[in-house]
Amino acid sequence: MTNPLAPQLLAGKTALVTGSSRGIGADTVRYFAEAGANVVINFRNKEARALKLADTLRAGGANAITVGADLTDPASVAAMIDTVQAEFGGIDILVMNASGGMESGMAEDYAMVLNRDSQLNLLETALPALNPGARVVFVTSHQAHFINNTATMPEYEPVARSKRAGEDALRAKLPELTAAGVEFVVVSGDMIEGTITATLLERSNPGAISARKESAGKLYNVGEFAAEVALAAVEPVPENNTRYVGDVSDFS
Template identity: 35%
Template sequence: MSRGEVADEEGEFGGRVALVTGASRGIGAATARLLAARGARVAVNYHRSADRAQEVVDSIRRRGGHAIPLRADVTDPGQVRDLVAGVTAELGPVDVLVLNAAGLGAHEARIAPATELDWADLERVVTQQLKAFFLTARAVLPGMTERGAGSIVAVGAALARRPAPRFLPLAVAKAGVAAAVRTLALEAGPAGVRVNAVEPGLILTELAAHIPEPQRRAAADRAAVRRNGTPEDVAELIAFAASPRASYLTGGCLLADGGTALA
């Protein structure tokens, strides 16, 4: 929920159930808060950060919203099944799915020139990211198609279309997510389910804390808006893509890089 924003049960997500994976911090947390502020009943998924997830839930409840924390490793098929079953039992069937969890921590993705990487470095990142996307989307799609409605939004990365040196594994993984989004949009569209992605550039989350300040400033200078992005910037685009306002948008990959790609 945005800072100071009180939940509106009659908002555009009123009566809808949203599952946000990887929602204990950063973009996921900002998205969970925003969807709750606009009326959604939100399942805040986390893997390791129970305290952080509870903080997100508490912040939503303080402003009159409805949220619950649910633990699951979204790269584990059994845990994903239990996660979706838990959301359904506690809140109702999933209407909005935000695929934010990457399936691995930032420290697990090696950043180095391709010639210094092993196959295992690439395989680990690509496999975990695509499992996090595929397993969760597959778990909710049958219910959405049966009801004839639903929205899935994946958090990709600008790297999928504008690569950067030393980020080969992540660029390949996020390109795979973009391809999966377009394919699922074709398959699920006739049943009333929309599938989109938001592709952020450099966003000032905890995962970007390892980036030296001069590099962050340089990235801001390259952006047309002359600043770095925030989790709230990305959450707004995710909420738009998931909302009825975007009813004719599917298979889209919305670039959220402040105009960096224009340079």
């Protein structure tokens, strides 16, 4: 996938993408770096991958740092924001990409803690560091965004409900964000081919991904979806602060 952002479009800007050592987050942070932004690669466990990505981006001429932070730990989130401010002065783009809740062995309320409480805490902690004109992008799925009206697979439902609760909690901050000169966009996408989530869901619901693909006409891959996330950070804020990626006709 070619970078949807023009070279130097983000020169002098700073972008923090949570969960960006791999997958959708990694491709998003790469697009920002190639467009001239200073980038912050946040990881929880995958430090080696984060370091490797930072090396690659620096070799291409970007300013890139890696910061480990578990979003469910407010102290490590505060330390991450302090590090970004010390290194780059402030944040122009915050992409809230990190997500979870299907991991085994976690507390029953883990999805809600990560996808709602920790996202809200991140936004509140980052707000003082957001530069005027900054853009916050929250990444979610159609299966979560539309969960109040359209059922999803049982294995994904707790995640869907927690991500929708997180989206609602962030939307409730819109007046405060607007007062601070900060813009907000939710990116909602269909299942993404080649991701761990899609693979896990296919394993417990054989045929689910191909059925979804047939119904939607097309499923985005990681690079294509990341391109939409990157564009959501720079294009005009869409109606109702929501950017839909892929077909939504099966959702209401």
